Amino acid sequence: MNPLADMSSRKLLFYVLWTAFHGGIFIYGFFKQRMDKDLALLNSLGYSVATSRGAGLVLAVDACLLLLPMCRNLIRFARGLTTINKILPFDQNIFFHKCSAYSLLFFTLVHVNAHYINFFFVEEKIFDKLPLRAWQIHYTTWAGVTGHVMLMLMFFMYTSAKTQVRQKKFELFWYTHHLFVPFYICLFLHYRGCFVKSTSTGKCKPYGSNVVTIPTFCLYILERVVREYRARQSTQLTKVVFHPGNTLELRIEKPSFAYKPGQYLFLNIPGVSHFQWHPFTISSTPEEGFVSVHIRIVGDWTKNAAKLLGCYNNLDSDSTKIKMPTIRIDGPYGAPAEDFYNYESAVLVSAGIGVTPAASLLKSLWYRYYRKAPIGLRKVYFIWLARDKESFAWFQSLLSTLEQSIPTSFLEIKVYLTGKLSLDEIQNLAINDADSAFDSLTELRNKTQFGRPDWPKIFQGVRQGVESSQQSGKMKSTVGVFYCGPAVLATQLRKSCEAASGASVEFDFRKEHF
Numbered sequence: 001m002n003p004l005a006d007m008s009s010r011k012l013l014f015y016v017l018w019t020a021f022h023g024g025i026f027i028y029g030f031f032k033q034r035m036d037k038d039l040a041l042l043n044s045l046g047y048s049v050a051t052s053r054g055a056g057l058v059l060a061v062d063a064c065l066l067l068l069p070m071c072r073n074l075i076r077f078a079r080g081l082t083t084i085n086k087i088l089p090f091d092q093n094i095f096f097h098k099c100s101a102y103s104l105l106f107f108t109l110v111h112v113n114a115h116y117i118n119f120f121f122v123e124e125k126i127f128d129k130l131p132l133r134a135w136q137i138h139y140t141t142w143a144g145v146t147g148h149v150m151l152m153l154m155f156f157m158y159t160s161a162k163t164q165v166r167q168k169k170f171e172l173f174w175y176t177h178h179l180f181v182p183f184y185i186c187l188f189l190h191y192r193g194c195f196v197k198s199t200s201t202g203k204c205k206p207y208g209s210n211v212v213t214i215p216t217f218c219l220y221i222l223e224r225v226v227r228e229y230r231a232r233q234s235t236q237l238t239k240v241v242f243h244p245g246n247t248l249e250l251r252i253e254k255p256s257f258a259y260k261p262g263q264y265l266f267l268n269i270p271g272v273s274h275f276q277w278h279p280f281t282i283s284s285t286p287e288e289g290f291v292s293v294h295i296r297i298v299g300d301w302t303k304n305a306a307k308l309l310g311c312y313n314n315l316d317s318d319s320t321k322i323k324m325p326t327i328r329i330d331g332p333y334g335a336p337a338e339d340f341y342n343y344e345s346a347v348l349v350s351a352g353i354g355v356t357p358a359a360s361l362l363k364s365l366w367y368r369y370y371r372k373a374p375i376g377l378r379k380v381y382f383i384w385l386a387r388d389k390e391s392f393a394w395f396q397s398l399l400s401t402l403e404q405s406i407p408t409s410f411l412e413i414k415v416y417l418t419g420k421l422s423l424d425e426i427q428n429l430a431i432n433d434a435d436s437a438f439d440s441l442t443e444l445r446n447k448t449q450f451g452r453p454d455w456p457k458i459f460q461g462v463r464q465g466v467e468s469s470q471q472s473g474k475m476k477s478t479v480g481v482f483y484c485g486p487a488v489l490a491t492q493l494r495k496s497c498e499a500a501s502g503a504s505v506e507f508d509f510r511k512e513h514f
């Protein structure tokens, strides 16, 4: 299999630029050391010295790049700046963080190996010209000790960040990742004691990378302080609804919380865990006057939250009898769906609970339509895939309202049931659906489709629709495709978007996965 065949051209370009950027910094650091006549004694050890310094400089840059995409507030602010938003793919912040982490790992290996070679040559060539023996430099100096501590911390952070660990033991990953604090402190202290000294004056000659790494670290800490401060603003849980399909809806009031449709927030319930913050897409729209989230109960935290909120107490599902626990929310944060209104046409594709951003957008669309406010969009397609029929209940009334009040020439709704039905259910459907104008699963006029959608056919249809409504003389229309659901389907959709794009219509694929 050719790995390049699966790679989008934008990603390929990114990797080329990324490698060139890192290679450039390495070469600069390498030759700066190598050409410095003042460092002749060290350079007499060989190329390994310049290699360790070149790699060290790249590590400082990566240490900054690692933190920047994790500054959610900074990203939210930058998303608002239209020109920057068009150039930088903010949706890819975690991907960028991972790229920086892999690069940091690679150059750490280069740096460490080069240093071990350095120490071998220190013993062999210049031990009589240095006050310390190689093992002392290695294990007793600031650089040696902090370097080894950083290696150990990296081992724990990297191994616990593996997808398998993250998916099975998210807390282990999350807590271990906070070893980044001692890691950065070691990084700042790494230059102390000074290994690189001028041969003539004996003065220290570091690259001075702390000038950028310390402010970046402070920026990230500030980010965390802002999150903590905002999360502490008055927040009231006003309603809990337990929906079919093991899903919980929370309605929250927080006057200081201003959000846009499609954004997400972090939720903390101290009664479940003081430290865990879980991300959930906001399923309400600002016009509703509250913030709602739909939470699928999947693991420990969501189960314990459901228990605390009385969902297993045999009370009414819309319970008012339980004492509402304290909750905290942080955000909102930007997601791809935020750019929904920036396109001429949009296709919203949701799988399972990935319907939440679409729900928020569709509600906001309804409000705009109802108030005759400017929308910008000419046509919207909403496609929802669910494995079980119970899921359709989450937003049944919303979809019915939309179907009744917005014409299909503007909003087309398609619902797919991808899971199997029992024989009884099939018989029931056959009887109920026979003469009914409404679908018995969704109560929509547009009948539920069974099985997986034929994506190429769907996108060809969208393309033809856009082409037929294109204003004469218009060169190209861009259709925003917003997907939220599992990663496997994202790959299929991306390919279908690329295949359907042409000279007159381009599909811009944007994805979000939980």
Ligand SMILES: Cc1cc2nc3c(=O)[nH]c(=O)nc-3n(C[C@H](O)[C@H](O)[C@H](O)COP(=O)(O)OP(=O)(O)OC[C@H]3O[C@@H](n4cnc5c(N)ncnc54)[C@H](O)[C@@H]3O)c2cc1C
Binding pocket: 166, 167, 168, 170, 264, 276, 277, 278, 279, 280, 281, 282, 293, 294, 295, 296, 297, 298, 299, 300, 301, 302, 303, 353, 356, 513, 514
């Ligand atoms: C941007 C975003 C928006 C989301 N929106 C929704 C939504 O609207 N509705 C919904 O039901 N789910 C949503 N999720 C998923 C939701 O965050 C997880 O299902 C929830 O955190 C599971 O926690 P758990 O301990 O019960 O389950 P676990 O069994 O511990 O975890 C289940 C899955 O969730 C991931 N996960 C666990 N804890 C976290 C965390 N603190 N941060 C990020 N991922 C975590 C794990 O990697 C694992 O794959 C969203 C996730 C993201 C990243």
